[in-house]
Amino acid sequence: MPASLHLLVVIVIFFATSSYAMEQTIMKTFDGASTDLKATKVVPTLETQIKDGSNAVWCSSFLAAWKSLEKDIAGQDISLEGSPQISTLLNKADDPRPYVPAGSMYVAAGWRHKGVTDRIIKELKAAFPFKEPPKFPDIRSDSFVAYAYLEANVKFTIPYFQNRKPLEFTDSNGRKTKVASFGIRPEDDYAYNQLRSQPHILFCKGDPANSEIEFAVDLCADSSPSQIIIARIKREPSLRAALQRIEKEVQSLEVRRKKDPGFSKHMGNIGPNDVLLVPDFFWQISHHFAELEGRTFLNPTLKGQRIDIARQDISFRLDRSGAELKSESKMYCMPIPTHFLLDRPFLIFMRKKGAAEPYFAMWIDNGELLTPWKK
Numbered sequence: 001m002p003a004s005l006h007l008l009v010v011i012v013i014f015f016a017t018s019s020y021a022m023e024q025t026i027m028k029t030f031d032g033a034s035t036d037l038k039a040t041k042v043v044p045t046l047e048t049q050i051k052d053g054s055n056a057v058w059c060s061s062f063l064a065a066w067k068s069l070e071k072d073i074a075g076q077d078i079s080l081e082g083s084p085q086i087s088t089l090l091n092k093a094d095d096p097r098p099y100v101p102a103g104s105m106y107v108a109a110g111w112r113h114k115g116v117t118d119r120i121i122k123e124l125k126a127a128f129p130f131k132e133p134p135k136f137p138d139i140r141s142d143s144f145v146a147y148a149y150l151e152a153n154v155k156f157t158i159p160y161f162q163n164r165k166p167l168e169f170t171d172s173n174g175r176k177t178k179v180a181s182f183g184i185r186p187e188d189d190y191a192y193n194q195l196r197s198q199p200h201i202l203f204c205k206g207d208p209a210n211s212e213i214e215f216a217v218d219l220c221a222d223s224s225p226s227q228i229i230i231a232r233i234k235r236e237p238s239l240r241a242a243l244q245r246i247e248k249e250v251q252s253l254e255v256r257r258k259k260d261p262g263f264s265k266h267m268g269n270i271g272p273n274d275v276l277l278v279p280d281f282f283w284q285i286s287h288h289f290a291e292l293e294g295r296t297f298l299n300p301t302l303k304g305q306r307i308d309i310a311r312q313d314i315s316f317r318l319d320r321s322g323a324e325l326k327s328e329s330k331m332y333c334m335p336i337p338t339h340f341l342l343d344r345p346f347l348i349f350m351r352k353k354g355a356a357e358p359y360f361a362m363w364i365d366n367g368e369l370l371t372p373w374k375k
Contacts, residue, residue, distance in 0.1 A: 058361050064148045066090045067097070098355075107148045108145075109144065152350060160321075181277045204338065232341075233347060239347075
């Protein structure tokens with residue numbers, strides 16, 4: 001029987017802002033295997049095609065482990081029996097490690113008989129003291145491991161409000177789901193100037209009076225080293241295409257703004273009576289890339305080896321995180337309000353500030369991962 005490769009990827013993406021938020025007891029919307037999800041797919045690369053009506057979740061850690069396997073073990077692109085499409089996509093994708101904030105990711109690959117598992121446990125403990133040590137059960141001494149762990153926070157400078165009313169999310173098939181949300185509510189008009197300066201509008205396209213507007217917003221302009229961006233846009237065939245669409249809109253807006261600084265109302269902070277509402281998230285998914293498992297390597301340096309486990313665990317939380325703000329003085333002006341509502345399919349991604357690539361991206365097409373509204 002050939003020896004095996006365990007390609008383990010454990011990813012924790014935790015979004016929080018304060019000890020108050022850490023103390024809150026919040027139930028997960030989903031906690032289990034991806035096979036139990038009906039309309040959500042974990043994808044290996046940004047280029048993977050997204051099916052109509054499906055959510056798509058991507059995180060760079062699996063790709064980082066794959067690239068470590070290529071460079072540190074195989075010394076070349078990975079070749080597998082049957083040439084599955086997923087391995088071709090992973091080989092073609094760029095190494096994501098340069099785009100992850102320093103200290104947020106740990107990646108290692110090596111042979112069991114050379115002590116790689118002990119090294120991973122020791123080094124991971126040093127890098128992430130509160131992370132439970134990984135387990136490597138039943139790995140033979142002539143096997144090897146590729147492992148990656150990512151832990152990232154985006155901290156809001158000021159916590160948003162929890163919406164006291166349900167946000168009605170309409171999916172691409174017209175189904176409506178009442179979900180919990182946070183942000184700046186309609187009743188917060190003409191107040192909370194400091195909070196309103198926190199989100200940064202990257203682009204807003206369409207008539208503010210029209211509910212079909214498209215937009216992208218950085219939820220905390222001064223967050224560091226990472227930022228989290230939400231965007232309500234029309235569905236694209238892949239996460240890569242969606243990211244490119246946003247970049248195109250932002251660049252186009254910059255060009256127009258330089259020619260005419262007054263052409264657009266929304267280029268920067270949201271207005272005094274604008275509304276911003278974002279659905280709550282808290283879920284954990286364990287996913288096996290079954291297309292890779294059990295396949296034998298064709299690379300000369302990996303002769304007699306096969307992929308035994310190719311697993312990715314992802315935990316993601318996004319909420320208001322914090323206590324209510326105190327009221328600021330009102331302002332009296334009457335611009336037409338714009339409602340930046342994520343009440344239909346949208347994109348979320350996290351990236352290191354200044355980086356060309358994100359390290360996490362998610363397309364939400366339906367309400368399967370959204371937190372249901374509870375009175």
